[in-house]
Amino acid sequence: MLRRWYTTSCCLCCHVRTGTIILGIWYMLINAVVLLILLSALNDPVQYHYHLTSSELGTDLDVMDDANMCIAAAISLLMILICGMATYGAYKQHAAWIIPFFCYQIFDFALNTLVAISVVVYPNTIQDYLQQLPGTFPYKEDLMSTNNMCLVLAVLLFVVCILAFKAYLIACVWNCYRYVSARSTTEVLVYVTTNDTTVLLPPYEEAVAIPPKDPPPQKRGTRPFWW
Secondary structure (H helix, E strand, C coil), X not given: CCCCCCCCECHHHCEHHHHHHHHHHHHHHHHHHHHHHHHHHHHCHHHHHHHHHCCCCCCCCCCCCHHHHHHHHHHHHHHHHHHHHHHHHHHHCCHHHHHHHHHHHHHHHHHHHHHHHHHHHCCHHHHHHHHHCCCCCCCHHHHHHCXXXXXXXXXXXXXXXXXXXXXXXXXXXXXXXXXXXXXXXXXXXXXXHHHHHHHHCCCHHHHHHCCCCCCCCCCCCCCCCCC
């Protein structure tokens, strides 16, 4: 008997298909909100610039131009498409539709891993980043006065928690892909076996109704050809 190397349950004792569907819908909602914000900014850039400059972040942040907004909107639209494919693939049990979303998760996990490595290798980048924040940023002075090692440990712990959570979500989607693939393979094997059995074996009624044929009687005085 083949051993199964994946699990079919995730957090809150949900099935991996249910978890993947919920995750895909959640990502779709987030990217849809981002896409609406970007489209609103492209439709009325003057009002967008007013809200940005009047916020607590001040005017030191760079304002995105139209080209960058179009690129961000295209990426958000692509993410909605990928998340929709994963949701549809988990719902309809099409394993190939889940692969793009899984690849995106791997890419996002790799980027966050690079952030964690950069924090460990270059710890002074945190102080440089805090200095670039505007003066109206909340708790900026308190963060600047904190020990650099404590800041590095806090940021590193935060990034590690995010990586652990993302790794769990990757495992959930991967288990859903394995489950859907195994289920599709099992259905194909059952169909082929049933089809072959139907073709090779006659129905039971026909096998019982047809009597076996008797050999033809031989004439007297004749010998078989091998005599």
